Structure formats: structure tokens, C-alpha cells
Amino acid sequence: MAEVVLTDVTKMYPGDVKAVDCVSLEINDREFVVLVGPSGCGKSTTLRMVAGLEDITDGTIRIGERVVNGIAPKDRDIAMVFQNYALYPHMTVYKNMAFGLLLRRQHGAWDNTLGFVVAHGKWKRAREERREIDARVQEAAAILGIQDLLHRRPRALSGGQRQRVAVGRAIVRKPKAFLFDEPLSNLDAKLRIGMRAELKRLHRQVQTTTIYVTHDQEEAMTLGDRVVVMKDGIIHQCATPYDVYERPTNRFVAGFVGTPPMNFLGGRVVRESGGLFFADGSNRLAISTRHEPLLKPFEGRDVTLGIRPEMLHLQTDGSENCRMSSQITVVEPLGDRTDIYVSTPDHPQIICRVEGRPRVEEGAALALQVDMDRVHFFEPGEDGRNITLGD
Ligand code: ADP
Numbered sequence: 001m002a003e004v005v006l007t008d009v010t011k012m013y014p015g016d017v018k019a020v021d022c023v024s025l026e027i028n029d030r031e032f033v034v035l036v037g038p039s040g041c042g043k044s045t046t047l048r049m050v051a052g053l054e055d056i057t058d059g060t061i062r063i064g065e066r067v068v069n070g071i072a073p074k075d076r077d078i079a080m081v082f083q084n085y086a087l088y089p090h091m092t093v094y095k096n097m098a099f100g101l102l103l104r105r106q107h108g109a110w111d112n113t114l115g116f117v118v119a120h121g122k123w124k125r126a127r128e129e130r131r132e133i134d135a136r137v138q139e140a141a142a143i144l145g146i147q148d149l150l151h152r153r154p155r156a157l158s159g160g161q162r163q164r165v166a167v168g169r170a171i172v173r174k175p176k177a178f179l180f181d182e183p184l185s186n187l188d189a190k191l192r193i194g195m196r197a198e199l200k201r202l203h204r205q206v207q208t209t210t211i212y213v214t215h216d217q218e219e220a221m222t223l224g225d226r227v228v229v230m231k232d233g234i235i236h237q238c239a240t241p242y243d244v245y246e247r248p249t250n251r252f253v254a255g256f257v258g259t260p261p262m263n264f265l266g267g268r269v270v271r272e273s274g275g276l277f278f279a280d281g282s283n284r285l286a287i288s289t290r291h292e293p294l295l296k297p298f299e300g301r302d303v304t305l306g307i308r309p310e311m312l313h314l315q316t317d318g319s320e321n322c323r324m325s326s327q328i329t330v331v332e333p334l335g336d337r338t339d340i341y342v343s344t345p346d347h348p349q350i351i352c353r354v355e356g357r358p359r360v361e362e363g364a365a366l367a368l369q370v371d372m373d374r375v376h377f378f379e380p381g382e383d384g385r386n387i388t389l390g391d
Contacts, residue, residue, distance in 0.1 A: 001208055002064030002176040003029045004050060009059035011045050011233075019045040021233035022059070027177075032203050032210045034224035036217055037256070042233040043213045044181055050211060051179050052076050064176055079170035083182040085162045087154040087169075094137060094150040097169045101133045133172075140171040143205060144198075160191045167199070171206060180212040184219065196222055217257050221245070229253045236383070250385050251378040254306050260339060260351040263312075265305040266380070267346075269298045277321070278305050278377070282345040286321035288372045294387055295377060304384055306376035309339065309353035313369040314360075324368045326350065331362055342366055 004027040011020040020042040027033045035043040048054040050061055052073035060067050068076050079100075087096050141147045144164045154162055163183060170178055180199075184192045200223055203210055214220055220227045221241040228238045229252075237249040248254035254262045267280035269287070276287040276295055285305070287295050295303070316323055326342035329349070340352045340360055352368060360366060378384035 001029050003027060003031075003062075004177055004209060004211065005062040006046070006050070007060045007062075009046070009049060009061060010057045011042070011049060011054060012057045018233055020049070023233070023235055024059075025228060025235065025238060027209060027211060029209055030207045032200075032212065032223060032225045033228060034212045034214060034220040034226075035228045035230060036214055036220035037230035037236075039215055041230040043215075043230050046230075047179050047181055047211055047213045050177075051078060051080050077176045078179055079173045079175040079177075080179040080181065081166050081170050081183045083185050085154075085166040085186075087162060087165060089154050091153070092150065093141075093146065093152050093154070093157070093165050093168075096154070096165055097137045097140060097150075097172050098133050100169060100173055101136065136172045136174070137168075140168040143171065143202065144168050159187050160195060163187060163195055164198075167202065171202075175208065177209040177211065180210065182214055183212075185214070185216075192219070199223060218259065221257065227257075229256060231256075231383075247389055248306075248376065248386055249389065250383050251304060251306065251381070252383045254376060254378070254386065258308060260309050260353065262376075263307045263309065263347075263350045264378075265307070265347055265350070266302065267305060268302055269295050269300065269377075271299055278303070280346045283324050284321070285324070285370055285372060286319065287377075290373055291375075291377065291388055294390055298377075298387065302380050303387065304378040304380060306378055306386075307350075307370060308374075309351045311371040311374050312350070312352035313371065314352075314354055314358055314366070316367045316369050318369045322370045322372045324350075324370055326366050326368055328360055328362050328364050328366050331360055333357065340366070342368070 006023055006025045009020060009023045013019055023046060035046060037043055045054060049056050052068065052071060056069055060069055063076060063078065088099065091099065141150055144167060146161065146164050146168060149157060149161060184195050187195060196219060212223060224241060226238060227241050227244050229236045229244060231252055237244055237253045244253060244257050248257065251264065265280060267278050270277050270279045276292050278285045278287055324344065326344045328340060329343050330341040332339040338354055338358055340354065342350050342352060344350065377387045379387060
């Protein structure tokens with residue numbers, strides 16, 4: 001087991017494509033870190049550089065005590081699980097899992113002609129190694145619940161079972177780190193959720209440093225001890241799932257994490273009758289005393305108000321200065337909760353998520369109470385800084 005440390009790592013592809021831009025990241029021993037971001041943000045390239053499958057243009061990568069920049073993938077002591085599983089179709093599950101270890105075995109039983117005594121000694125050692133390999137395969141199979149599948153070939157397995165074998169092949173190696181590249185994206189939604197929980201349990205059990213790549217923010221949030229949100233080859237935030245959700249560093253992170261996504265309303269900070277307000281054409285919302293000192297410097301300036309769907313309430317018993325008038329466009333019942341899509345003259349779509357089954361009708365007017373203590377304010381622009389976090 002080991003920590004993995006990236007320092008100012010950059011990757012240029014031919015054609016002047018900067019896939020990864022000066023990324024620094026410290027992954028602690030035994031930690032589960034998820035790299036997440038939209039397609040093309042550089043997450044796979046980052047993982048592949050750790051694996052040694054891509055050269056590093058600039059910077060250093062260290063695994064444990066060793067800088068691995070110039071070290072071949074097979075000598076990095078890492079195990080990678082890919083999206084397509086990459087199982088050998090002609091081998092049984094057992095052989096698929098044992099194969100990597102067999103390749104590493106230094107001593108074949110009769111691999112030289114130096115005479116019986118030498119060969120006999122090697123044979124004994126080979127037998128011990130085979131026992132060790134068998135024990136490791138059986139142990140991994142037991143952890144993953146695939147003992148009954150060891151004699152099967154991959155084509156006789158379901159997607160979920162193949163995925164388990166691919167993970168099993170990584171576990172038997174007892175590597176310093178696991179690298180997962182979108183390992184669940186070929187599975188259907190239900191199975192994906194099941195495997196997600198299994199991977200989490202597995203990590204708790206084997207406690208190996210893990211770097212996991214996905215484009216799915218929900219997968220990232222549920223799996224990671226820490227989540228690294230990337231865009232355009234840059235890390236925008238690296239924090240625990242709760243921090244990323246509750247304290248997004250900028251508008252991009254705030255919008256990327258959370259379903260339904262955060263609502264963004266463009267407007268201006270204005271001062272009226274001694275207080276600070278957020279105003280767009282049709283709404284005037286009082287900025288809470290908690291946020292006032294941070295918003296003061298923005299008086300008269302444009303900002304973006306970020307409201308998560310659960311920060312909008314139907315009970316309008318709070319301050320009138322925190323209320324928004326809207327019209328319901330769509331009601332989506334989800335069983336235990338309901339998503340209500342509304343519009344205002346300035347914003348064609350705002351999503352509100354409420355518990356249970358509210359009595360609301362499409363087309364009707366709806367007053368929404370905004371939890372102004374919990375909203376966020378961002379500087380203008382796609383990646384606008386979260387003003388509410390302070391400096
Ligand atoms: P992600 O995994 O986040 O989808 P990648 O790491 O695969 O993103 O790619 C990051 C950027 O690098 C993208 O713009 C992609 O088009 C580019 N890229 C990836 N591989 C190559 C390659 N072999 N040659 C040129 N450009 C590449």
C-alpha cells in the first residue's frame with residue numbers, strides 16, 4: 001500500500017492539445033479518490049499517466065517512495081481495471097485471475113537444463129508459488145462471491161460477473177494501488193448501483209489506495225473519500241463529497257455536482273432601505289446577514305445566485321423578502337419526493353424539490369420561499385468563484 005503523489009503534472013498530446021494542465025494531487029495511503037468531470041476534462045489521461053500508459057510531459061508522479069516517471073507500467077506495482085474488463089476469452093475465470101501472478105512468477109519447474117537437483121529445488125519453489133497463487137485466487141473469489149464461477153469462461157458470465165472477475169484479477173495482485181477507469185459504465189443502472197456498494201465494501205476490506213475515474217457525479221460522490229472535480233485539464237476542487245456539495249468552490253463545481261442541478265439566476269446586488277438585496281427583473285431577495293459582509297464589495301455589480309432545488313420551499317411562512325413568484329410548468333412525481341419545474345419572467349426554468357406529494361398543478365402560480373441562509377453567490381461567468389465561501 002502506498003500514497004500516490006502528482007506534482008505539477010502536465011500532458012500535451014500532439015497537435016498542441018493540453019489534456020492535463022499542471023495538476024497536483026496527494027492521494028493518501030488507503031484513500032479512495034475519485035476523479036470526475038465532463039468528457040474530455042483529462043481524468044483518464046491523468047489515470048493513465050499514473051499507470052504508466054501515457055508519458056508525462058512535465059511534472060512528477062510518485063507511488064510510495066518511488067518517482068515512477070520513467071518506470072514501465074508492469075514495474076509500478078499497480079493494478080488497473082478497465083471499462084471493457086479486458087478478460088482473456090479463452091481462459092477460465094480462475095486462469096484470468098491467476099494469469100498476472102503466473103507471469104510474475106520467477107521460477108518455472110523445469111525451465112532450465114542444469115540438472116535434476118537444481119530443477120528439483122525450483123520445482124519445489126514453483127509448487128509453493130502455485131499454492132500461494134491458488135490461495136490468493138480463492139481469497140479474492142471469496143471476497144467477491146464468485147467461487148462458483150472459477151471454472152467458467154468469460155462468455156458464460158453476465159456483465160456484473162465479468163466486472164467482478166476484472167476486479168478479482170486486480171485484487172489477487174495485492175498491488176500498491178488500484179486504478180479504475182469507468183469500470184461500471186457498461187452495466188445497467190440497477191447493477192451499477194449494486195456494484196458501487198460492492199466496490200465500497202471491497203475497499204473497506206482490502207484498504208488499498210484507489211484512484212477511480214468516472215463521468216458520473218453520483219458515482220463519484222457515493223464512492224470517494226475525496227472527490228476531484230476536473231474541467232479542461234485542471235482540478236477545480238478536491239474535497240470530501242459533502243464539502244464539494246455544500247461548499248463548491250465555483251459555479252462549475254456547483255452545477256456539476258447534484259441532481260437535479262443547482263439553479264443559477266443572474267442578477268445584481270443592490271442596496272435598498274439599508275439592506276442588501278439580490279435583484280433580477282422580477283425578484284428581490286434579501287441577502288442574509290450571514291452573507292452580507294461578503295457581498296458588500298459586490299454592491300451594484302452582477303452576480304449569479306445559486307439555489308439548490310431543496311433550498312426552495314412551498315411553505316411561505318418566512319420573510320416576504322425571501323419569496324419568489326413563479327408559475328408551475330412541469331410536476332415530476334418521484335414517489336418519496338416531487339420535482340416541480342417553475343418559470344419566472346426572467347428565468348424559464350427553476351427546479352424545486354420537495355418531500356412527498358404536494359398539492360400542486362401544472363400551469364398554476366406558485367410562491368416559493370428561498371432559504372437565503374444556504375444559497376450561494378458566484379462571480380459572473382461559467383467558472384465564477386463562490387463569493388459566499390470568502391477568500
Ligand atoms: P476524459 O477521460 O476526461 O474524457 P481524456 O483524458 O480522455 O478525457 O482526454 C483529455 C483531452 O485530451 C481531450 O481533449 C481529448 O480529446 C484529448 N486526448 C486524449 N487522448 C488523446 C490522444 N491520444 N491524442 C490527442 N488528444 C488526445
